[in-house]
Amino acid sequence: MLQLGDDNDAHRDDNRTMTDDTNGAQDGGASPFGAMKINFGGGPEAAPAGGALTPFGGISIISDGPDEVPAQPAGPIGYTGDPGRTETHVLIIGSGPAGLTAAIYAARANLQPIVLAGSTPGGQLMLTSDVENYPGFPDGIDGPELMAKMRAQAERFGSQVVDVDIDRVDFSARPFRVWARGTEYRGQSVIIATGASALWLNLESEQRLRGRGVSACATCDGFFFRNREIAVVGGGDSAMEEANFLTKFASKVHLLHRRDGFRASKIMIDRTYNHPKIEVHTNTEVAEVLGDAKVEGLRLRDTATGEERDLPMEGLFIAIGHKPNTDVFADWLDVDAKGYLVAHDHTRSRIDGVFIAGDVHDHRYRQAVTAAGDGCKAAIDAERWLESEGLAEHQTATTW
Numbered sequence: 435m436l437q438l439g440d441d442n443d444a445h446r447d448d449n450r451t452m453t454d455d456t457n458g459a460q461d462g463g464a465s466p467f468g469a470m471k472i473n474f475g476g477g478p479e480a481a482p483a484g485g486a487l488t489p490f491g492g493i494s495i496i497s498d499g500p501d502e503v504p505a506q507p508a509g510p511i512g513y514t515g516d517p518g519r520t521e522t523h524v525l526i527i528g529s530g531p532a533g534l535t536a537a538i539y540a541a542r543a544n545l546q547p548i549v550l551a552g553s554t555p556g557g558q559l560m561l562t563s564d565v566e567n568y569p570g571f572p573d574g575i576d577g578p579e580l581m582a583k584m585r586a587q588a589e590r591f592g593s594q595v596v597d598v599d600i601d602r603v604d605f606s607a608r609p610f611r612v613w614a615r616g617t618e619y620r621g622q623s624v625i626i627a628t629g630a631s632a633l634w635l636n637l638e639s640e641q642r643l644r645g646r647g648v649s650a651c652a653t654c655d656g657f658f659f660r661n662r663e664i665a666v667v668g669g670g671d672s673a674m675e676e677a678n679f680l681t682k683f684a685s686k687v688h689l690l691h692r693r694d695g696f697r698a699s700k701i702m703i704d705r706t707y708n709h710p711k712i713e714v715h716t717n718t719e720v721a722e723v724l725g726d727a728k729v730e731g732l733r734l735r736d737t738a739t740g741e742e743r744d745l746p747m748e749g750l751f752i753a754i755g756h757k758p759n760t761d762v763f764a765d766w767l768d769v770d771a772k773g774y775l776v777a778h779d780h781t782r783s784r785i786d787g788v789f790i791a792g793d794v795h796d797h798r799y800r801q802a803v804t805a806a807g808d809g810c811k812a813a814i815d816a817e818r819w820l821e822s823e824g825l826a827e828h829q830t831a832t833t834w
């Protein structure tokens with residue numbers, strides 16, 4: 435993977451590389467978490483095609499063939515310990531804190547869940563270098579390490595985790611059916627915990643230079659911009675927070691916002707305007723990211739006059755919000771105006787037996803710990819629902 439900077443990384447004291455939101459290495463190179471002290475283990479057989487390391491390389495990955503595999507006949511679920519199970523009481527979609535916490539609870543309730551983890555498992559924490567607000571880690575913990583621990587904990591109690599993206603679902607009848615890379619999975623209940631993904635400007639030059647100076651994660655990549663001049667795009671709290679955070683590294687931060695009014699809270703706006711290292715540019719959008727192999731500048735457009743100007747710049751952070759990963763569910767479940775799933779009565783969806791947890795419906799808190807709490811609640815709700823349907827016995831002690 436191309437490294438940032440042309441000074442042979444004199445500013446860096448380890449071999450980390452910038453992230454992109456594929457969570458893995460580009461061009462068959464090293465993992466973006468290359469400097470981390472995680473034993474991902476795994477020989478070459480654990481790596482996906484292209485030779486890139488997977489963040490969970492040492493933990494078994496079940497590979498699905500390209501062909502449609504018929505599901506086992508419906509009927510009473512008899513668990514055999516077969517790691518290729520396709521039928522379960524609780525089918526969990528997503529493997530961030532919500533999905534894996536749901537798996538831990540469901541597994542400990544003897545429901546032997548299957549987790550369809552996505553092809554880039556672990557969720558947004560896989561892009562975070564240092565998690566300092568997750569309880570239990572007084573010295574902080576690297577995001578991928580935290581997710582590897584959650585996954586190991588879920589697997590320890592019998593969860594089967596499969597690193598596949600889902601293609602479509604059919605929630606019209608039970609068992610609910612979900613297809614992923616040609617395999618049909620069936621769940622008497624489903625927990626949706628697919629999270630949300632960072633939005634991009636969708637400029638060709640922005641996409642080409644991702645990981646080469648363009649990033650959507652200041653906490654992951656701020657480190658690479660020590661004493662450099664960089665820009666942040668956005669007018670919400672995320673952009674303000676990232677701009678302020680990046681002043682720890684950068685020599686100067688330009689905040690670029692397309693309007694002259696902000697969505698961010700007043701306290702964050704004031705902090706941003708008052709910061710000596712931040713210059714705010716309103717009515718300003720990025721027309722193009724300049725540079726071939728790395729970011730060298732920005733072509734900025736005045737949204738009021740249309741006038742363009744070029745500004746030398748070494749990095750660009752996009753902080754314009756997130757998109758919930760709900761496309762595949764939109765025909766089945768309620769979504770709000772921003773595309774987030776709507777939960778009713780705690781974690782229930784409008785379909786009995788389908789539950790919702792984490793950032794896929796929560797755009798207010800969006801924290802690992804709240805997502806984990808949601809996953810716990812969804813698993814307990816699923817367990818109680820299965821029990822009420824005569825499909826499982828009550829295992830988890832609760833007081834209602």
Ligand code: NAP
Nearest residue numbers: 635668669670671672673675692693697753754755756797
């Ligand atoms: P947000 O509030 O939706 O703001 C997104 C910003 O990006 C808006 O200013 C928007 O501009 C701009 N934008 C969107 N698409 C754009 C595009 N294509 N080109 C240029 N600009 C674009 O998102 P957020 O900042 O991620 O915050 C999401 C939620 O999390 C909010 O409720 C926020 O309060 C919360 N949050 C809280 C904290 C905190 O309290 N510490 C920190 C982070 C986030 P327009 O305004 O013109 O639409």
